[in-house]
Amino acid sequence: MSKTTEKMNWFQSLRERYARPRSLHNIGVLGMNRRNVSYISRYNPRRLFPLVDDKLQTKELALDAGVKVPALLGVIREQHAVKNLAAILEQCHGGFCIKPAHGSGGKGILVITRQSEEGYRRSNGQYATIGDLERHVSNILAGLFSLGGRTDAAIIEALIHFDDCFNGFSYEGVPDTRVIVFRGFPVMAMMRLSTSVSNGKANLHQGAVGVGLDIGNGRALRAVQFDKPILLHPDTGLNMMSLKVPHWEEVLNLAVSCYEMSGLGYLGTDIVLDKYEGPMLLELNARPGLTIQIANGKGLLPRLQQIEKLGHKKRMSIADRVAYAREHFSDNH
C-alpha cells in the first residue's frame, strides 16, 4: 500500500516538474529541434550567417542600410597592433566597449564606463589597467571568445548612454531589447535586464531578468527570473510591470529593417536605447534563443505559422508589417 503511494508520489512529482509534450504543443511552444530544422535551416541561408556572426560586417551592412549602430572607434586585427590600443583609447573620451567580432552569447564583452588616473573603470565598478585591456584584446584575437576558436578581431565601440527610463530596472550592464523578426514581421519581443545575481550580464540562465514585451505598445507583459515569474526587480524593488519601452514604433522599425538588410528570415535583433541617439542596433543573431517564450508566457509557433500562412502574395512595406504585427500580436486585442 505504502509502496503504491510512494510510486504515485514519484509519478506526481515527475508530472509537476515536466510538462506533457501535448500541452506544450497546444500552447505552441517552439522547441530547439523544431527551431533548427523548420526555421533556422529553412529561412536562414547558410551563406548569410557570416554577415551576422561577424559584428564588423554587421556594422558595415547597417551603416550602408542607414540603420543606427554605436560608433566604431577602432578595430584591432593583429597581435602586433595590440600595443596601439592605448593610443586608440586616448582619442575616445568617456566610455567605450571592447568586443570580439565573432563573439557569441555576450562572451568577451568588456565595458569601460570612464577613464581616469586610477585606470579604466569597468561597468561593475572595478578598475582595469591598460595591461588588463591588452590581455583581453589578445585573448579576443586568439579566438578565445569566437565560435569554433577561430582567430578574431577586436572591435572598440563608443559606449551607449542608456536611456534614463530604464534606471532602476537594470543592475549594471546593458538593458537591451530582443525582437524576433520572422520574414520581416516582429513576432515577439523581450527586454533583458541584468541583476546582481547575473553579475551584470544579460544572460537569462545566469539570473538576468527577462521581461516579455507587448508587440503592440512595448509595455511589460510578464517578468521572469530563472524561469519563474516575478513582479519586483530583485535588486531595486521596482515594479516590473511599470516598464515601458519608449520609442516603440522606432524600435520595431529598426528591428524590421534588419530583415531587409540581412536577408535572414528568422532573426534575433538586439536593440539598445541611447539617451541621445534613440534606438540603435547592437547585434544580430541568426540563432536566437527560445527563452523569449518563457518571458512572454507564450509559444512562438502560432505567430510564426500565422506569418507563414500569409505567403508571398503581396509585398508589404516596413511600416505595413509593423502595423500588421502591432495589430495581431498584441495582448490588448
Next chain:
Amino acid sequence: MASRTPFYILVSILFLAGTALTLHRHIAFDIPWFPGEQRQTWSIEAKVDFEANGDPVTATLAIPNTQPGFTQLNQQTASPGYGLSFLERNGVHYAEWSIREATGSQSLYYKVDMLVDPFAIPPKLEPPTTTKPNVEKEPYASAAKMILDRATERSSSNYTLARELIYEINNQQQTAELLAQIKPKNIWITELLRDAGVPVRRIHALSLEDGRRRQPLIEYIQVYDGNEYEIFNPATGEQGQPKDLLLWQYHSSPLLEVVGATNAQVTFSMISQEQPFNIALNQKFADNDWLNFSLYTLPLEEQAIFKGILLIPVGVLIVVLMRILVGIKTSGTFMPVLIAMAFIQTSLLTGLIGFLLIVGVGLMIRSYLSYLNLLLVARISAVIIMVIGMIAIFSIVAYKFGLTEGMKITFFPMIILAWTIERMSILWEEEGAKEVMIQGGGSLLVAILAYLAMNLDWVRHLTFNFMGIQLILMSLTLVAGSYTGYRLLELKRFKPLTKVDNS
C-alpha cells in the same frame, strides 16, 4: 517548402538495405545474432622481419600444432617471391621460407587459425632428454646448489620441485641477482631442474588477447613427470596452463632461425573471431562473393583496428540521441565518444577516476596559467604538455603503489583532454562552477552511456559481423536529424509556460 518524400525514401532504402544485408549474412553465412552461440577461434599472425643483404636467405619459423585446448584449423603465409614449405622434423613443425637473393628489410607473414577446443587431440609429445648440464664455476655453482637443495627439501615430486625452485629463486633476491650475472633466470631454472634429473624444457607461449598487435612470446617452463607435463610460469611459480595461453614453440628447438640475414625478429598479432562451429571448421569465407562484405578477408591487424572503428557509429548515435531527444549539454560535440573509447581500453572505474583526476588537477593548474597572460595557442600547448606530464606522474605513482590499472591512464586522448580542460576552465571563468558541473557531468554521463553500449558483447558482435548494421545506424541518425519534437529537458524548461494560461 521542399518535399520530404525523397528524404524518407532515402532513409527507407538505407534501412531496408541494411536489414537485407544483415539478414543475408545471417542466413547465407549462418552468423548468429548472439555472440554466445559460437565457437571461438583465434587468428594469430606471426610477422618475421629481418634485414637481407643480397645473400640467399633461409628463414625457419617453428609453428604451433594442435595442442591441449586448441585445434589447428588452417594456416596461410604471405611472402611474395619466397619459396615456402611446411616441414616436420622429429614431430616439430616448421615453416621454411627461402629465396636466392633479397636485399633490404623483409617481412614474412604466417597466419594460423586455432579453434578454442577443450576436446583437442594433440599429437603425442616426446619428453625432453635429461642430459646433465655443464658444471658452473664458483661461486655460482654453490649458490645455485644452495637454492636447489632448499627447494628439494620442501618438495616431493617433479612438479613440486619446479614450483619450489621458482619460488626460491624469486624470493632469494641476492642469490638470484648473483646468478643472473652469467645466465638469465629461466635458463638457471631449467638447468637446475635438469641437474636434479627432471625432464624440463623452456617453451614459448603467446597470451591471447583480442585485437592485440606486436605481441612478444612469453617464456614458460614445461616440466615432465613421466609422460604427463605441466606448465609453470617462471615469474610467479604458477602451475598449469592459463586459459588463453597458446603454446607456440614447445619442442627443444629454436623458434626462429634465419640464415643469410641479420636483425631477425618475430612479432605476433592476434584477433578473436566468433564463428559457428561448422564455419570454423570449413572456413567458408570465400572472397569471390561480392555480397560477402566480410572484414574477415582483411589482414588481421586491420581487422583489429576495424573492430574498434565499427563501434564508433554506435557511440555517435548515442550522442545524437542524447543531444536531440534528451537535450543534454556536452562540452565538445563528440568528446564523449572519444572518452568512451578510452574507457573501453581502461575499464570504466579506472577510466572515470583517471579522467576526473586529470581534468581536476588540470583545471587547478590551468587557473594559474590564466594569470600568466598567454596567447591562446601557447596556452593550449602548455595544457597539452601539462596533461602529458600528469599522465606520466600518475602512471609512475600508480606503478609504485602497485596499481597496474593506473598505467592505463595513457589510453586517454591527450589533445582532447587538453581541450576539455581549456573549455571547462573558460566556462568556469565565464559562467561559474555550476555550468562546468552541468556540461562536464553531461559529457561524462553520455560517455558512460556510450561506453556501456559499445562495451556490450552483443553490440560488438553485431557491428563487426554485420556491415548492414552500419546502414541501419545511418538511417536512424538521419531520422533523428529531422526530429522536430520537444527534447526531454525542454519539457522541464518550458513547464512554467503551461501554468500561464491557468493563472
